[in-house]
Amino acid sequence: MSKIRVLIVGYGNVGRGVAAALNVHPDMALAGIISRSPERVKKELGDSSIPVMHVDDVEDWKQALRPDIAILCGGSSTDLPKQGPEFAVHISTVDSFDNHGEIPNYFKKMDAAARAAGNVSVISTGWDPGIFSLERVLAASFLPGTRAYGFYGLGDAGGLSMGHSDAIRRIPGVKDGRQYTHAEPVAVAKVRAGENPQLPPGEMHWRECFVVLEKGANAAAVEREICTMPNYFAPYRTEVNFVSQEELNERFGTFPHGGCVIAAGKTPDGSPARVEYSCDWGSNPAATASVLVAHARAAVRMKKEGKAGAFTILDIPPAYFSPLTHGELLKSYM
Numbered sequence: 001m002s003k004i005r006v007l008i009v010g011y012g013n014v015g016r017g018v019a020a021a022l023n024v025h026p027d028m029a030l031a032g033i034i035s036r037s038p039e040r041v042k043k044e045l046g047d048s049s050i051p052v053m054h055v056d057d058v059e060d061w062k063q064a065l066r067p068d069i070a071i072l073c074g075g076s077s078t079d080l081p082k083q084g085p086e087f088a089v090h091i092s093t094v095d096s097f098d099n100h101g102e103i104p105n106y107f108k109k110m111d112a113a114a115r116a117a118g119n120v121s122v123i124s125t126g127w128d129p130g131i132f133s134l135e136r137v138l139a140a141s142f143l144p145g146t147r148a149y150g151f152y153g154l155g156d157a158g159g160l161s162m163g164h165s166d167a168i169r170r171i172p173g174v175k176d177g178r179q180y181t182h183a184e185p186v187a188v189a190k191v192r193a194g195e196n197p198q199l200p201p202g203e204m205h206w207r208e209c210f211v212v213l214e215k216g217a218n219a220a221a222v223e224r225e226i227c228t229m230p231n232y233f234a235p236y237r238t239e240v241n242f243v244s245q246e247e248l249n250e251r252f253g254t255f256p257h258g259g260c261v262i263a264a265g266k267t268p269d270g271s272p273a274r275v276e277y278s279c280d281w282g283s284n285p286a287a288t289a290s291v292l293v294a295h296a297r298a299a300v301r302m303k304k305e306g307k308a309g310a311f312t313i314l315d316i317p318p319a320y321f322s323p324l325t326h327g328e329l330l331k332s333y334m
């Protein structure tokens, strides 16, 4: 059996996760890594035999690495909007673009580029958007009239929000910072009970911040700036803890996250009904990477079938994610 050759585009947290995840899929192999900073990546990999090339050397990496599919691991804010359409012209792609409001626009651009080149581009997958998008659609289709709620950070540690951590680090006087999102248990209970309540964002989650100050910075001013930041913190109950850099590094060296989608209401006979799907990740980027790798398998299959254009998790039959045959799936999973 010839293995699916996967190219990693961009080597950060998710890129590292993809490289690790490929080791546990016997039908897939890492073709190589391409990056805007290949020297940094080579240094990090040490004496590994993994090929690393510059992202701009398109003909070179195509010829040397012969990838079947590229997993785009760049950031959603500026990397993917540029790299996505550029790569879809050369090769089938999978990405985790997570700017929810921009997904329809991004889909259009990726669809045009991939369709014209005869490639398959799976966009905006991971756990949210991704698995949770699928669960929201299933819930709304199976239980019409209920609302599908998303809660994040259900465990004691909460969920590390990269975007909110970034926002804290941009405040003058802040040297480093992390933000953990916590679901409000009262709101979760109301939703589980089938009340379908109107819940403003601040009643669904609260925010816990750990901040390292620059020398001489005014703690009260930083706290005020965090707590009053529109959209990010102002609508939420926010707790700010000042810690040393050592404490931040030691206690918060990982990327825990997770959450659930809940829809609860009644079936037409008046019986209570609830669907709920939850994920608990010790590492958000490693989990996202695992989802991306399964989508790479699906994309390669779809391309082999002659499909082209952009697709989301909503458009792919679940059997395509699995290495098992259809017969094996019917026997073991139905």
Ligand SMILES: NC(=O)c1ccc[n+]([C@@H]2O[C@H](COP(=O)([O-])OP(=O)(O)OC[C@H]3O[C@@H](n4cnc5c(N)ncnc54)[C@H](OP(=O)(O)O)[C@@H]3O)[C@@H](O)[C@H]2O)c1
Pocket: 009, 010, 011, 012, 013, 014, 015, 034, 035, 036, 037, 040, 055, 073, 074, 075, 076, 077, 079, 096, 097, 098, 099, 124, 125, 126, 127, 128, 129, 130, 284, 285, 288
């Ligand atoms: N859908 C979901 O459920 C989900 C969940 C989690 C994350 N995501 C998405 O995944 C994206 C990537 O997350 P991430 O944590 O992997 O971001 P990241 O670590 O910041 O990496 C993003 C890119 O930045 C570059 N980079 C990384 N470290 C660098 C360094 N030390 N110096 C210079 N450049 C560096 C890399 O590109 P080069 O190698 O080309 O330089 C890398 O591809 C996020 O923006 C988010 O949108 C989606």
